[in-house]
Amino acid sequence: MSSLPFPIANPALLREFVPYLVATPLNLPHLNLQPFGIEAPTVIDPLRLESETFLHLLHRLDGLTFGPEGMPMPRWVFFDCSEMPGAIYGLARPASTLWPKARELFKLPADYQGLVPVSMYVAIPMHRRGMWFGHNLSSLAPVFERHGVTDIDLRGLGSLTKGLALKSFGVTQFWGATQWLSKALHIHVKFGALDLQTAYTPAHSEHETLTYGFAVTDAKLRASMGDKSIALPKVEPEFWIDARDVEAMIALQDRIEAGHRYVIARAPERSTAHGVRVPIATAP
Ligand SMILES: CC(C)(COP(=O)(O)OP(=O)(O)OC[C@H]1O[C@@H](n2cnc3c(N)ncnc32)[C@H](O)[C@@H]1OP(=O)(O)O)[C@@H](O)C(=O)NCCC(=O)NCCS
Numbered sequence: 001m002s003s004l005p006f007p008i009a010n011p012a013l014l015r016e017f018v019p020y021l022v023a024t025p026l027n028l029p030h031l032n033l034q035p036f037g038i039e040a041p042t043v044i045d046p047l048r049l050e051s052e053t054f055l056h057l058l059h060r061l062d063g064l065t066f067g068p069e070g071m072p073m074p075r076w077v078f079f080d081c082s083e084m085p086g087a088i089y090g091l092a093r094p095a096s097t098l099w100p101k102a103r104e105l106f107k108l109p110a111d112y113q114g115l116v117p118v119s120m121y122v123a124i125p126m127h128r129r130g131m132w133f134g135h136n137l138s139s140l141a142p143v144f145e146r147h148g149v150t151d152i153d154l155r156g157l158g159s160l161t162k163g164l165a166l167k168s169f170g171v172t173q174f175w176g177a178t179q180w181l182s183k184a185l186h187i188h189v190k191f192g193a194l195d196l197q198t199a200y201t202p203a204h205s206e207h208e209t210l211t212y213g214f215a216v217t218d219a220k221l222r223a224s225m226g227d228k229s230i231a232l233p234k235v236e237p238e239f240w241i242d243a244r245d246v247e248a249m250i251a252l253q254d255r256i257e258a259g260h261r262y263v264i265a266r267a268p269e270r271s272t273a274h275g276v277r278v279p280i281a282t283a284p
């Protein structure tokens with residue numbers, strides 16, 4: 001794959017993988033096919049029969065990554081809430097060069113010659129132009145880690161995928177939802193301080209979900225991919241939320257509903273051997 005015009009955390013990813021984009025012909029003209037000038041993706045049209053195997057492999061990637069988190073996506077949700085209304089951007093590898101363990105994990109059909117996805121970012125446009133909701137971020141990195149596969153250094157794959165996807169989708173205001181204990185928070189804070197919309201979310205199947213957002217800028221996208229020349233404003237924490245402390249989440253939710261605005265200031269930290277705490281500040 002071609003390089004980016006700025007340094008990233010793990011440039012090897014751009015040599016090993018190629019981009020793909022899943023979008024219907026209705027959405028495709030509104031997307032940036034070459035975010036930051038990167039090579040054009042293989043476009044997958046979910047409305048065509050020829051896309052069946054690739055979409056099956058994407059669903060398998062979701063199962064491999066979200067299955068252990070207890071949130072694998074039913075196939076119809078994938079179609080109704082991702083492929084049809086939104087877009088999916090990610091990195092992939094030709095089947096002919098896929099590592100044996102990955103072939104096994106994906107249960108790759110022996111005669112399949114197409115691309116195999118190693119990461120995906122799914123987002124859905126909201127009502128206001130440029131405002132999108134992040135629906136799914138998956139990377140093969142934790143799957144390889146679980147299975148002791150060390151064929152390739154996948155460090156930074158999730159962050160690179162989300163950064164390129166937001167640029168491709170033309171997102172100007174992002175919203176997303178994640179769990180207080182999720183490792184993905186380490187990626188989300190790379191875009192800078194995150195506005196909190198909810199701190200405790202009974203509307204979600206995982207009540208200990210937070211809803212967060214940020215205004216998207218190129219500087220934030222570059223920082224998220226590992227461009228060290230970008231220095232985003234630092235926000236000092238005023239207090240911490242223990243990622244297992246439901247009462248503290250509800251108390252924070254009460255304050256948000258009363259009209260107070262908060263941000264997640266930076267990355268979560270270990271608080272004890274098994275504990276995680278998340279730094280919070282009043283919104284600037
Ligand atoms: C979350 C996920 C996409 C991350 O993918 P990835 O390729 O490992 O992501 P990256 O390498 O870009 O970044 C991971 C960051 O988390 C940090 N991290 C990962 N595990 C961690 C842990 N246990 N403790 C602290 N930090 C951790 C890494 O250090 C890295 O940060 P750094 O770049 O500052 O060092 C991947 O684990 C996944 O698919 N998980 C399952 C699905 C999921 O939970 N998706 C997110 C839903 S919101």
